[in-house]
Amino acid sequence: MSTRDRARRTREHSxxxxxxxxxxxxxxxxxxxxxxxxxxxxxxPLPARVFVAGASVVGALAVADGLFVNPPKRGR
Structure with missing residues (x-):
């Protein structure tokens, strides 16, 4: 697939x-x-590491959802 086709598909998707x-x-x-x-x-008053740890868990769950639970489909 050429770069031109990818750019066209990206424009169409957006x-x-x-x-x-x-x-x-x-x-x-x-x-x-x-x-x-x-x-x-x-x-x-809680330490920042508590909030950063929570944000890290949320980010990891978002990545796991995007990669493993609902992965991208081919041809989209």
Whole structure:
């Protein structure tokens, strides 16, 4: 498959309805979890490592879901 075909498919996917795909949302969950961990560590007396550990678990679950529970399908 050429790079031109990949670029065309990417444009078609991103223009399809303007909605986020499941994988886009998974990629948003990971930094959002760490942002919430930062806010939580600022406003809470708990140590930051507690929040970072929680954000790491959330990120790992998101990656596991995207790779193993609901993996990408070929041809999409």
């Amino acid at each position: 223009a399809a309805g303007g909605r986020f795909s499941r994988y886009d949302l998974l990629l948003l969950v990971i930094p959002a979890a760490f942002l919430l961990a930062l806010v939580g560590s600022i406003v809470s």
